[in-house]
Amino acid sequence: MDHLDQLEQQSVYILREAYKHFERLCMLWSIGKDSTVLLWLARKAFFGHVPFPLVHIDTSFKLPEMIAYRDRLALEYKLQMVVGQNKDVLASKRTFPDTQDLPEGHPDKVSRVDCCGQLKSGALRGTLHGTLPRMRMNLKTGQYDPDPDSQPYTGVIVGARADEEGSRSKERYFSPRDKNNAWDVGDQPPEFWNQFKTDFSPGTHVRIHPLLDWTELNIWEYIQRENIPTVSLYYDQGSGKRYRSLGCGPCQAPIDSTSKNVDDVIVELKSGKLKNVAERSGRLQDGKHGLEELRRGGYM
Numbered sequence: 001m002d003h004l005d006q007l008e009q010q011s012v013y014i015l016r017e018a019y020k021h022f023e024r025l026c027m028l029w030s031i032g033k034d035s036t037v038l039l040w041l042a043r044k045a046f047f048g049h050v051p052f053p054l055v056h057i058d059t060s061f062k063l064p065e066m067i068a069y070r071d072r073l074a075l076e077y078k079l080q081m082v083v084g085q086n087k088d089v090l091a092s093k094r095t096f097p098d099t100q101d102l103p104e105g106h107p108d109k110v111s112r113v114d115c116c117g118q119l120k121s122g123a124l125r126g127t128l129h130g131t132l133p134r135m136r137m138n139l140k141t142g143q144y145d146p147d148p149d150s151q152p153y154t155g156v157i158v159g160a161r162a163d164e165e166g167s168r169s170k171e172r173y174f175s176p177r178d179k180n181n182a183w184d185v186g187d188q189p190p191e192f193w194n195q196f197k198t199d200f201s202p203g204t205h206v207r208i209h210p211l212l213d214w215t216e217l218n219i220w221e222y223i224q225r226e227n228i229p230t231v232s233l234y235y236d237q238g239s240g241k242r243y244r245s246l247g248c249g250p251c252q253a254p255i256d257s258t259s260k261n262v263d264d265v266i267v268e269l270k271s272g273k274l275k276n277v278a279e280r281s282g283r284l285q286d287g288k289h290g291l292e293e294l295r296r297g298g299y300m
Contacts, residue, residue: 012045027157036073036230037159050079054074055084057083081137082134083144084135089118121181129152133147156206162213170188172191176200176204217266241254
């Protein structure tokens with residue numbers, strides 16, 4: 001058994017533990033490489049069938065290729081695909097892309113972090129609680145219909161990795177949030193010797209992180225080994241640039257890279273070329289403390 005086998009088995013075990021202990025369970029799918037590996041593992045854990053909904057928070061600013069990829073896999077894998085969105089904020093145009101050209105200090109100007117707070121954290125909170133409308137893919141038509149299920153999800157599987165960013169290294173495999181999804185970093189259960197706390201008070205909102213021990217290189221090596229489909233934005237398509245981490249179009253920047261496929265990405269990572277470049281350096285909303293601030297407020 002090699003290292004990838006061990007990571008796979010532990011993640012599958014955590015996914016099955018989550019399914020056993022949380023009646024109202026869902027999995028977040030950002031369409032990125034990590035959560036797509038998580039989706040692949042979930043299909044393995046449950047013999048090709050994912051027994052809980054996949055939730056995607058659609059800010060409406062994702063690149064079209066990402067949405068097309070999401071819907072193609074949802075149909076192919078017959079997923080319970082649920083999409084949430086903060087339609088009120090979008091309709092009022094109180095977003096960073098809509099106000100970015102306003103001068104600094106203008107009362108209507110929205111920062112990148114505040115935009116994430118509304119279109120991601122706020123939309124996620126409302127979608128999980130069922131207070132915002134959910135849309136569910138009709139697998140017969142490929143269209144999205146209003147989801148009749150508005151009950152809260154109390155267990156949420158997320159593809160966060162400890163090595164991706166400092167705040168995520170403070171997570172647990174089973175990490176409780178308060179009723180508003182807020183995260184108290186100093187109030188986390190110990191997880192020694194692979195003993196996980198899965199017994200929480202009724203109604204506690206819990207984030208589950210089966211990929212915590214995976215590294216960026218592990219993810220790409222697993223994608224290579226399993227031949228997992230990925231969005232082509234991760235690869236150089238002739239411009240000498242590629243995306244290392246995917247987010248909203250106006251708030252992400254590609255890196256200089258000539259990696260044209262999975263094999264090239266693995267060679268690039270092993271070369272050490274990117275060792276001093278943060279994986280999320282292209283995510284412009286993160287800033288100095290932006291991500292931890294967002295995560296304390298419920299960001300994925």
